[in-house]
Amino acid sequence: MLALAAGASILSLALSGCSSAGSGQPKADAADATLVAYTGQAGDYQINFNPFSPSQIAGPGTIFEPLFYLNKAAKDAKPEPLLGTESSWNEDGTALSVTLREGVTWSDGEPFTADDVAFTFNLLKKHPALNSLGFKGEVKVVDNTHITFNFKDSAFVSGPDILTQAVIVPEHLWAKLNPETDVIEKPVGTGAYTLADFNPQAFTLKANPSYWGGEPELKNIRYLALSGNTAGADAIAQGTIDWQTGPIPDIQNVSTNFPDYAKLTVAQSQQVLATCANVKLGCTGAQTDPAVRRAIYLALDRTQLNTLAYENTAAPISPSFALPDTQSQWISQKVQPAVAPETADPQAAAALLEEAGWKKGADGIFAKAGKKLSLTIEVVTGWTDYITAIQTITEQAKAAGIQIQAAQSSWNEWTDKRTKGEFELAIDSLWQGPAPDPYYVYNYFFSSESTAKVGKTSGNNYSRYANDSVDKAINALKTIPFEDSTARQQQYDVIQQQIVADMPYIPVLTGGTTSVWNTAKFTGWPTAEDTYAFPAVWSRLDAAQVFKALKPVQG
Template identity: 20%
Template sequence: MCRIKFLILNILLLCLLISQINSQGLPDIPRHEVLIVDNHKGRIIDPYDFNYWKPGNIEEGGGLHQLLLDALWYLDPQTGKVINSLAESSPSYDKDYKKLTIKLRKGIYWSDGKPFTADDVVFTINYHIKNTGLTYSEFFIRNVSKAYKLDDYTVVVEFKNPMPSFHHIFSSLVYNTCYIMPKHKFEREKDPLKYKFYFPISLGPYILKSFDINGYWRLFERRQDWQRTSVGQIYGMPTPKYILFIYYGIDEKKIMAQSRHELDLIFDLTPEAWEVLRKSNKYSRVWYKDFPWAWMDDVRARAIGFNLEKYPYNIKDVRWALALAIDLTEVVISGFKGIFRINPLPICANNILINEYYLPLEKWLSDFKLEGDFAPWDSQISYKLEEYLKKIGYVYEGDIRNLFGIGWWKYAPDVAEKLLLKQGFRRDKNGKWLLPNGKPWVINIISPSFNEVQGMRLAFSVAEQWKKFGIDVNVETYDSLIYVVKISSGDFEVCSHWTIPSFDIYFAIQQYHSSYYKPSGKLAFSQNFIRWKNKKIDNIIEKMITIPPEDEKAKELIMEFIKIYVEEMPSIVFTTTFKFCAQDNYYWTNFPNSENPYMAPVWWWGLFKFMLPFINSTGRK
């Protein structure tokens, strides 16, 4: 209650500030014609730089990949559907998976009038191979023998080795997608690492109309020839004439903006912030109408990850000790108000994958033992949390495990202590843990800041658990750009991250192969920023890449990967990435929700562009 009162006070104090922000340089367009979207990634550092394909240009919240760029395929995790976007059909491999044929959609044009053809796709691959410093260069160099076109709408890619999952690099699920480059723009550039792709042309249904030179907003306008885009061909005209991506900052500012109907779509809020918003704006809505409110089926899970090159986190016993020193019920209740789907494994615990992977592994998890014959699996934690729900007046109808998950690790500080003592750690006279060399043990956790509120909360909640166990802990928060650079370069000891995969686990696992390993100081390839090297994992991956993802043998290998991950505990995985992605239904309506789940509610993904034809105007002006 105190927290809510504090938020309300802050909102009142910020009212004048927000009015000033919205009057300084925002475009003068009719409000009922513009959909206003939260740029959750923060202020854009270089507003003139639209070169998505160079390393470090990780701007993912300002509309670039949502509205201007396009991929061959998109996966909607809410429906399980694959959208054939720039590709007119599914990828077609030959029988030994050493050649891929891609049929492209006809009638698609860049916003400058040039047709989209096989030349653009082939160029994207070969340009990355030729210019080795681009984001996806290493992947293409490692796997592609040659890429060429059979005709203007047929692409062939030949591989050095069998590669049945190659198409994932061109498939959009959250981020890390190789969008297609305009050949006629980039082929003239001698140094693509310096090229800013300004003024950008679009392959999506919108074009850039204007932007704030200080990086706070970008305005996009629907293309007059929207029929010549994948969205237009598949679903029809996007409803809003304009879309404004804007950075407001902290929750209090977002709440005030949406309460004033100046922000239609919010990326995420804390539970307390949502409580304030729903009471202040009757038009605001999140996924569920009632508890647990949030959208629980995101395709990433949150974890506390270790830099496995840094002592003492390179020791398995230490990592397991830190896991067993955490009372998850306290984390869930004090840190997340009971809104939490427990996710102990390195694959998302959404409804589909629980049935496919979690339940078949349940017996193995129950039988799994650490050294000393201790069984760490706790199958009763969901029932403990059910008691909390009853105390707050909520009764869940059905199996409580469908809400909270099937289990996690036991709270066993006594076992954690034995593991640390075994490795030479000891406590001082005040009960504080010392390293084997006698120096105080201080854990430094880095976390994204308020733009990833659940990740930040996880960092602070875990820090409190380890402090209670007798370890000094510091938490440092960073804006997204700085945070991602730090974990990618290995400039951290422990981090709060959200890279645990879901439906793309087949592809994500491959990034742990030691051939992709980069030491701290060099940018790591996507998934393996924890610097994990394991010969057993290499063997699994080398078998996997010769087997198609849908093969039952691939699933068996993924199960083996999960078991090794549990045994080694390179990251402690906690929860699916749920979102209080608030929608204001005052000017616009028919956003996806639990009663109308036609698509995932993800305006920060590339998938967002396909939602836009379904949105309706309310007629208010």
């Protein structure tokens, strides 16, 4: 109750100057309409608009733009021009040429040129911790509006990452910064929004009047830090926030319970129990034993989890991490079963542990070398669906002789632990890349090029996983065109057999990402018929497209 009261108090302060659109209440004034968003941030914001930092709070998409936008919610999406207008490969895939938009300026008035693009990609190469895309090309500036990315080998599959995932920063400011450690308090970008104000409880982005695409009709975006999902759901009930991506009670009946709101669910984020897996890089704990990781996988009753924690919005997950609905053709025939079991098998889990030298004690919990098989899962305070999931997993694991408990912390603390490898288990999700192909998940989360020793900030591979066979297969995939399915499948067979055996990320479910938004105050939201962007407020590049499409309802 105290948390809810605190959340309501923050809301009342943050919403001055904008009106709720609850039943019978006035609509937004289009001239200064403010959309109030909640991303799931639990605890105060710490100012950081560095788009390359794992603890950034906003910026990509809204302030800093990539060259193109690709809608990962659409099966056959094509890149939409942003800072780039055209792109083309040479015949053998070793040169990607990009034409840049003319007349673009940074929000401080300086002109945007090809030099800024070259600077950004060279910055990524210079700082491997930031280079989660694994970019290794050479960048050649042809003139102010033309640039070429050159590669030693064919690199067709790197195109979507280069074109749509790397946001561009201004050389005239960033040449003086340390991109690994500096937080950006006054961000300068080319995007449709700029920073208006900041405090630890909320910050506001305002429409950029000099945006190359024209000043957006949505003039202000207010991001709130609340106490967690419960406070967010309460704010939806009160009509005091306009967009939340996360759970609310009876989520299947949003429009009935809250007539001013609608919902949209898309299943793409693969929920995992991530492990600090690599002893050589400094990981410690029972989770460094692959047998323990596989035993937890077998101990999960996913049907029960989906019901108790996710209101049956989640979907099956494959231990191969190819999406079962849209990427099933890439699941290796050697991965059996192809989809994670729906029910628990505690006997099989126990057999794995016994084979690995663990022995069950009188209390029913396994132990080895005098140490109990006891693990802690890190979770963000207020993430009620994840907390409920951990409570359920705790009971399921206990039946297999594994002791699990939760450790709750603020989003900032949780992020710091996760990226520095200072955890045993962490509940989180692996996200999809810019094209419907599992290569991107492998390149982001399983490549040893995207990790670091415990204590240092990693790239996306925060599990610290390293496997030479997997690295070689990932690098081979970078040179194989999407159309050569036979050659690509040979590499997927290698990767999938290894990651299923090693299981550095324990598959839970494919999360149903559900957004709830205010249709009485704003029009232009994605729909099931027109999902023009992945509908998640925390998916920043996608959210930026939504913000630009929204129009306030006239009061």
